[in-house]
Amino acid sequence: MKKTNAPPSMRIIFRGASGSIPAPSSSEDIMKKQLAFIRYFSKHKDFSAFCGKGKFDAKKAERLLKSCPFEFWGLTRAIPPA
Amino acid sequence: MRGSPLIVLDAGSGARRLGQDCAKREKGFNPLSSDARHNDELHFFLSHVHWDHVQGFPFFAPAYVPKTRMFFYEHGCAPTAIQDTMKTQQRHPNFPIEFQVLPSEVVFRELPAQFFSPVQVGAAYVAAFPVRHPNGAFGYQIKTDGKAFVFATDNEHGDALNPVLLQAAQNADMLYYDAQYLPEEYPKRINWGHSTYEWGVCTALAANVKTLVLGHHEPSRDDFGLAKLLSRAKGFAASQVRKKENRGKQLEVKMAYDGMVCEM
Ligand SMILES: [Zn+2]
Ligand SMILES: [Zn+2]
Numbered sequence: 001m002k003k004t005n006a007p008p009s010m011r012i013i014f015r016g017a018s019g020s021i022p023a024p025s026s027s028e029d030i031m032k033k034q035l036a037f038i039r040y041f042s043k044h045k046d047f048s049a050f051c052g053k054g055k056f057d058a059k060k061a062e063r064l065l066k067s068c069p070f071e072f073w074g075l076t077r078a079i080p081p082a
Numbered sequence: 083m084r085g086s087p088l089i090v091l092d093a094g095s096g097a098r099r100l101g102q103d104c105a106k107r108e109k110g111f112n113p114l115s116s117d118a119r120h121n122d123e124l125h126f127f128l129s130h131v132h133w134d135h136v137q138g139f140p141f142f143a144p145a146y147v148p149k150t151r152m153f154f155y156e157h158g159c160a161p162t163a164i165q166d167t168m169k170t171q172q173r174h175p176n177f178p179i180e181f182q183v184l185p186s187e188v189v190f191r192e193l194p195a196q197f198f199s200p201v202q203v204g205a206a207y208v209a210a211f212p213v214r215h216p217n218g219a220f221g222y223q224i225k226t227d228g229k230a231f232v233f234a235t236d237n238e239h240g241d242a243l244n245p246v247l248l249q250a251a252q253n254a255d256m257l258y259y260d261a262q263y264l265p266e267e268y269p270k271r272i273n274w275g276h277s278t279y280e281w282g283v284c285t286a287l288a289a290n291v292k293t294l295v296l297g298h299h300e301p302s303r304d305d306f307g308l309a310k311l312l313s314r315a316k317g318f319a320a321s322q323v324r325k326k327e328n329r330g331k332q333l334e335v336k337m338a339y340d341g342m343v344c345e346m
Contacts, residue, residue: 008345009084009227011114012256013103014297014338015096 097138
């Protein structure tokens with residue numbers, strides 16, 4: 001991977017939603033699933049593969065998540081709410 | 083690709099969001115090209131026309147803009163013309179706007195009959211090769227500026243490493259590979275046309291690939307399942323790298339997700 005400021009030769013953007021979080025029945029249900037997801041991943045050594053570099057603050061993420069349950073769909077490749 | 087019009091590989095459900103991204107790009111579809119001729123061009127290379135690879139196209143916004151020019155590449159040995167599938171998919175009453183009345187310009191181009199013969203798209207070279215899938219499918223090798231990306235979705239492994247895929251992926255910077263099934267799931271899905279992370283890792287190591295991207299996720303697998311799959315794939319890669327025949331090799335394993343961006 002290039003780490004310089006030179007423009008890259010290739011930029012590959014993945015788009016798609018193969019695989020999905022099981023369909024939630026309510027926004028509360030979505031939030032519960034996402035919280036479980038965040039908790040799981042904050043302890044998971046592969047979390048960086050999903051959220052990029054840098055330290056992940058699980059408490060902060062939970063607070064954010066509670067205030068805006070849909071934002072965190074972006075963490076995964078899952079289907080966003082329509 | 084730098085210096086090329088935008089190249090699109092397959093048009094599944096992700097095509098909708100790609101279209102939204104493109105609509106926001108005021109200076110042309112590919113920000114890596116400064117050539118004004120590339121601004122409104124899109125070049126589609128489809129692996130095959132199974133529905134999961136074309137169903138996003140009717141929702142691809144740039145197709146409804148008159149100045150857009152879309153090129154579709156097809157290989158003579160494909161079982162059906164891409165045009166026929168696209169027309170059928172949008173035929174009344176399946177969709178309100180039929181493919182043949184799209185306001186954008188649509189051009190179909192034949193790929194060279196010989197596999198691995200590249201077509202030039204701006205500064206990039208794109209070459210097709212066959213992969214193993216019911217009704218056939220193609221992989222694509224894209225090269226530009228000394229970098230190589232290989233797209234090998236919907237490929238079922240056989241009993242041994244596939245020499246065609248090894249040739250395509252040789253020394254590639256990145257290989258996108260179909261890892262739909264876990265190794266223990268695969269025996270129930272023989273001849274469904276998909277593969278596992280183990281075969282992806284072995285192929286990538288044998289072909290001296292730098293980064294392996296696992297994709298074509300099993301639709302019924304949730305994010306926990308995908309995380310476990312990735313974790314297992316990384317563990318498997320680490321165990322393979324320790325083997326004598328892979329001495330000195332390194333392999334990064336990633337899992338594709340919507341919106342992931344990789345630069346090389
Ligand atoms: Zn298929
Ligand atoms: Zn498929």
